[in-house]
Amino acid sequence: MNLPQDFKDKMRRLMKEESDGLFDSYEQPESKGIRTNTLKLSPQELSKKLPFETQGVTWCNEGFYIDSEVRPGKNPYYYCGLYYVQEPTAMAAVEALAPEPGDWVLxxxxxxxxxxxxxxxxxxxxxxxxxxxLVNSRAGVLSTNIERMGIANAIITNEFPERLVDSFYESFDKILVDAPCSGxxxxxxxxxxxxxxxxxRVDRCVGKQEKILESAHRLLKPGGVLVYSTCTFSPEENEQIIEAFVSKYSYALESVDLPGLEDHGRTEWTKKGMPDIAKALRIMPMKVKGEGHFIVKLVKIGSCTEENTATQGYAKSRLKKATKTDLGDYESFAKLFLTEGFxxxxxxxxxxxxxxxxxxPEGILLETIANLKLLRPGLHLGEFKKNRFEPSYALAMALRLSEAKNVCDLKDEVQAYNYLKGQALNVGTQKGWxxxxxxxxxLGFGKASEGMIKNHYPKGLRIRKK
Ligand SMILES: C[S@@+](CC[C@H](N)C(=O)[O-])C[C@H]1O[C@@H](n2cnc3c(N)ncnc32)[C@H](O)[C@@H]1O
Known part of the structure; x- marks a missing residue:
């Protein structure tokens, strides 16, 4: 690989002879992985189902390495949201954050x-x-991924981090800043x-990261956990930015100890020799099968000292509470189709x-999010069209088959592919959704009539026909 000369010179200066290993690692093949969606099944259940070999990731119980020739995004189980395709070392930051049921996480x-x-x-x-x-063109993919995994308690926003402060001042138990970086x-x-x-570019990234961390500080509860991660090696974006952050705000570093990951933040790469930075994790690709990352875990001590002074910026929200009249067609659908529990x-x-x-999501008030640019204010249930309610892909993926009253469970892989390509299914079932x-x-919705099921799999997500 043709590495930029400035990068090579800088890393050689910082890492001395160790840099040869780093440069060599760029010539090695990348590692591929998948992570179990435990909203749907356990890692053991997943590995039993899969038609390809898996090998456990030591720092993430839900993660697996897979062989380079496997195409995990082509399997129908992928479309069922049973797993997410993710490079194994990228799984470490959330392991460090360790969210627990009931937490508010940003x-x-x-x-x-x-x-x-x-x-x-x-x-x-x-x-x-x-x-x-922040980037609108990337937010759509985020939304689709969240929906495919059947996640019902997420709000997806498309905002500058500082714009969130007004709505969520000191509200989160845990925050992840997986920062834009020089990569x-x-x-x-x-x-x-x-x-x-x-x-x-490294310098420009530092500017962005500082701003994002400032917002994260205001959004985190006193005593809350902030994990900052990057996929870059530069000390400016890693050790030094954290050194500056903790010299300004009151935070304690907590050790990031994950099995199989043993490199740490480097005190000699800070400006003033910060010993605690050794509690951070560095993932170096010459030592671990995966890409390079930096992960640091910070615990906020006390509250922000200043008041929340942000001002409301957007025009009146379009989000409004649905009235009984609004809900008529939805209720007809829901009573016919969904189990009472759901x-x-x-x-x-x-x-x-x-x-x-x-x-x-439970516990969220309209006033809290009304001023935000919302891509998804929660679980998308569907759309009101002229005189009818059309249930959404997100609802399909959040449902267990046992929560719907009319189900067609395909057993055959070819039939599943046909559905995912957008074909109608030649299966007789009760009329309707x-x-x-x-x-x-x-996998998604269909609508039955006269012995056929019309395909309602979203057009943009269909597998292209060869
Ligand atoms: C490293 S990527 C995040 C990857 C993601 N966490 C994941 O695991 O799939 C960083 C993201 O930050 C976004 N970003 C860029 N500039 C930003 C800014 N000024 N503030 C907040 N986010 C920004 C990028 O669009 C990008 O999607």
């Missing part, structure tokens, strides 16, 4: 959603995930990171954004 830089979906798995449907992505640990996976790299659980949390109906499954897991 993923500030969330797209495409590898870490958000991992957080949601750990929350087990209890508590709140706010997944924020030196990704050169082998992402050619764009290699071609965009320059010393100036339907009643959504109870008082139904809101409209235009013609779209959402169930807000049908939850389509594959071997016990939901």
């Amino acid at each position: 993923d500030l830089c969330a797209a495409p959603g590898g870490k958000s979906t991992q957080i949601a798995s750990k929350l087990q449907g209890q508590g709140l995930l706010v997944a924020n992505e 030196e640990g990704m050169f082998r996976k992402d050619p764009g990171a290699l071609s965009d790299w320059s010393l100036e 339907y009643k659980n959504l109870g008082n949390r139904l809101y409209l954004l235009g013609d779209h109906l959402y169930a807000l 049908v939850l389509i499954g594959y071997q016990g897991n939901s």
Whole structure:
């Protein structure tokens, strides 16, 4: 690989002879992995089901290495949301964050959603995930990934981190800042990171990271946990930014100890010799099968000293509580189609954004999020069309087959592929909406009439026909 000369010179100066190992690692093949979606099944159940070999990741119980020739994104189980395709070392940051059911967790830089979906798995449907992505074009993919995994307690926002402060001042138990960075640990996976790299880019990233951390500080509860991670090696974006942050705000570093990961933050790479930075983790690709990362865990001591002074910026929200009249067509659908347990659980949390109906996560008030640019204010249930309610892909994926009253569970892989390609299914079933499954897991919706099921799998997600 043709590494930038400035990068090589800098790493050689910092790492001396160790840098040869780093440069060699860029010539090695990348590692591939998948992570179990424990909202749907256990890692043991997943590895039994899969038609390919898996090998456990030591620092993440839900993670597996897979062989390089496997195409995990082509298997119907992928479309069932049973796993997320994720490079194994990228699983470490959320392990350090360790979200627990009931926590309020913010993923500030969330797209495409590898870490958000991992957080949601750990929350087990209890508590709140706010997944924020600044770049609009990336936020759509985040949304699709969250929906495929059947996550019901997430809000997806498309905001500058500082814009969240007004709504969520000192509100989160745990925050992940998986920062935009110069990507030196990704050169082998992402050619764009290699071609965009320059010393100036490193400096520009530091500016962004400082701003994001400032917001994270204001969003975190006193006593809350902040994990900051990057996929780059530069001390400016790692040790030094944390050194500056803790010299400004009151935080304690907690050791990131994950089995199989043994490199640490380097005191000699800080400006003033910060011993505690050794509690941070460095993942070096010459020592571990995977890409390069830096992960640090910080615990906030006390409250922010200043008042929340942010001002409300956006015009009146389009999000509104759904009235009985609004809900007529939805209720007809829900009573006919959903089990009482599922339907009643959504109870008082139904809101409209235009013609779209959402169930807000429990404990979230309209006033809290009304001013935000919301991509998904909760679980998308469907859309009101002329005189009818059309259930959404997100609802299908959040449902267990046992929670729907009309189900067509496909047993055969070819039939599943046909459905995913957008074909109608030649299966007779009760007229109306049908939850389509594959071997016990939901895949999407169809609508039955006259012995056929019309395909309602979202057009943009269909497997292209060869
Ligand atoms: C390393 S990626 C996040 C990867 C993600 N956490 C995952 O695991 O899939 C960083 C993200 O930060 C976003 N970003 C870029 N500039 C930003 C800024 N100024 N503030 C917040 N996020 C930003 C990028 O668009 C990108 O999606």
